[in-house]
Each structure stands twice: as structure tokens, then as C-alpha cells.
Amino acid sequence: MKLLTHNLLSSHVPGLRPGGGFPLRIELGHPSELPPEPSPGYEADEEFLRRLHHVLLEVEVLEGSLQCPDSGRRFPISRGVPNLLLTEDEA
């Protein structure tokens, strides 16, 4: 799963407040190399853009999970594919 994909996913656990399912928290082995916020003028910063492109499109999460910010429900990632299916009871 690419991080670009993560940017488009949100939790659809029923009963959340609007926007409460986004963004999903990625649980990984190691921390990110990027700063938490892009510094001003980042569009012109070639070095930053390169690292951003790398992280968004060239880094794949193979195993891990995505956690819903409001409900805490975890969606597992296995062999690069996130499983977003809710169980019968949850849906």
C-alpha cells in the first residue's frame, strides 16, 4: 500500500462524527524521515519534493495496520493490501 493510497482512505465504522474517520493512523515499525509539516516555500524545495515523492509513491507498507482516529478500530495491512471490510456486526 502506497502512502498516496493512505491519503485517500478513511474509516467507515458506523456512528463516527463527520470527519472522525480521517486520517487513519499508520502503525509501522520505524518512524518517518519527513517533518510533520511542510515548511513554507516547499514547492520550490527540490530536495524536499524528491523526498516527498519518494515517501508518497515509492514507499510501500507491506505489513502493518491503519487505525481509525475516533473509534480506534484497526484495519490490517497484509502483503501490501489493506483490508477495509467491516464485520457483519459492525456494519
Place this chain on the structure above:
Amino acid sequence: PERTPPRSGPAPSRPRLAKMSSAEPGRFFCTAGRGLEPFLAREVRARLGATEVDCVSGKVFFRAAAGPGELRQLRSGERLFLLLKKHGPLPVSGNRGKMLHEIKSLIIEDPKYWLDIISVWRKLHKHEGKTDDGSQENTLALKRKSEEDTNTASKKQKTEQVTAVVSEECQMGAGETCEVPDRISGQECWTESRTSSELPSRGSGENPAANEELSFSFRVSCRCSGAIARILTSQEVGKAIGTTLVKQCRWRADLRDPDLEIFVHLNDIHSVVGIPLFRLPLANREYIRTAGLRSTVAWAMASLAEIRAGALVLDPMCGLGTILLEAAKEWPEACYWGADISESQLEGADGNIRTAGLVDKIELLKASVKGM
């Protein structure tokens, strides 16, 4: 009558029209699944700069200066043929002998005509040798199946093989529904001429050219539908044509692995003779490992999405990913996602994506379309 094409996406993003082809203009026709003819007509114009594009039910005729490599790029067609003859429909009378005679005259030509055809065919086949193992495997499987069909010596009408979804001409008679009667009256037929055993024995003083002619093998593939099929069967017609060719050209009939296949289609709209350019249908993509939806249909669907550079494309029920594969191959400057609830389908899709080398372009999600 020509249908107006649906509102659909732009031509493929790569400027193929600008390519300088060293090929000479030729007349071709390409079969298409029912409903895909407008897509194919657009495609031959856009990809090959085709002219004289004539769209009928199940076929698109066109003229283009394109080599086999370019022709192979067609995505919405089934089988591509070099057009040899295109005449009006055969006049149908109760007189079978007369009709057979007319059919034979379709292919009676002076010897030079057929020699020219062979050299054109040879030029086209330079890059596609018979020793290609991959294609041999598939064609053997297809041939075995068709031989089994021929061997069932029943009068039952054969339905077409699923692997060759070619739309038959459709008779829109008053109140008549199109598909079923037509499929029943059309027969797929692989014919071997009976007179091959009657060939005169060759003396030792033959020149090499004649020997080459003798060793050249062919097979007639004949389809009759409409009014003609009520008088003559595809088998009879194929046999008559095969006999004529053997007599005229001294070729050898070969059911299993002929050098040349002659395709004849007789219906209420026209009489067409052609030779297929490739052994496998265009719909067989080398980049698809496990087939799901037919690739031609998948490509047509993707073309309707009007995918432009930078687009984000989601297939919410992607199955084996066929639509995404066709889309990502044709419009690579976009990001693709496929979602499905089935683990096994996603595994198949994953395999397809890897085989096609599209891992960077297509991402998979195990998700339900009901929960988006």
C-alpha cells in the same frame, strides 16, 4: 447502417498517428464483439490513420498503411484479416449447384494472384514465426478443440467457441430477435478437402517453385449465416472452396497446422474472403496472466472514462483487475486503484498486475463498494 459512436474518451494519449510507417497501404477487416464496432472504427482511425472505414455488424473494414506491429496494437478488435474479396451477398436460389458455382468463382483467379497473396502474407509473417512456442501452445489447444467439434459427426448446429467471441451478422427481420436464430444458422467449420488424395503424382522433373507450391498448406474456415445458410451448410461451402483451391493452386490441405488460413464469410450483407494476420485473436494480451472480463470490452469501458494525465481512477469491484490493466497500459499517466471483497480475486489481480509490470500504477484494496 453505420452507427454513431458513443460519447467516449479521447484517442490514445500516445501520438501514434505521427509514426512514419514504411508499410504499403492495405485493405483489412477486423471482427468485433457486438457493440464494439464503433470503438474499433474510432481506434483504427486514431491509431492507424485508417481511411475508407466501413462499419457493419460484427466487422470493421478499413484501409491503412500499417505494419503488423502497429496493427497488433488494436485493442477493441477480435481477429484481424487481410481483405481479399468483398462483394455483395450471394444471390440465393433453390439451385444449390448454381450457388456453389458462384461461391467457387469468388476464389478462382489466375495463379499469379495467389502467389502474390502468399508473398504478402509471408512479408506480414516475417516477425511471427511458426516456431513461437507460446503461440503454438495456444493454437494447438484451440485446434484440438475444433477438431473434436468436427469429429462429432452430428447434424447438430455448433455454437461458437467461447474463446472466439465473434459477433455474427444479425438479421433484423420483422419481429425477429437477432441473436439466437443467427447463431444457430452459422456454423464454425474447419474443412479438409477430400480430393487431396486425388492429387496427381509429381514427376521427378519438377522445378523447385512448383514443389514449394505443393508443400504450401492451407485450411478453409467458412461461416455461412442468413439466407445462404438455409440452402448450404458452412461445411459444404468450405469443402467446395477447399477443392477449388487444391485444383487451382496445388496447395495441400492441412487441418492441424496450415501455413495459410483462408477465411470466408457469407451472409445477407456481403461475401467476404480474407486471411488472418495473426494466429491468436487480438484479444489475447500477453500482459494478462489470468483473464477476467474480455480484454476488448475492458479496454472499451476504460476508454469511456476519459482518463487524462494525472487522473485518479478507481474500480470499486475490480475482480481480476482486467479493466484497470487495460486502462493502465493505455493511459499510464494516471493512478489506479482496484477494490474487491474477494481474497481470491485480489490474489489473481495481484498476479496480473505483477505479470503486466504495473505494480507502480495499480494499487489494491480489500474493500466493499457498499462501504465507500
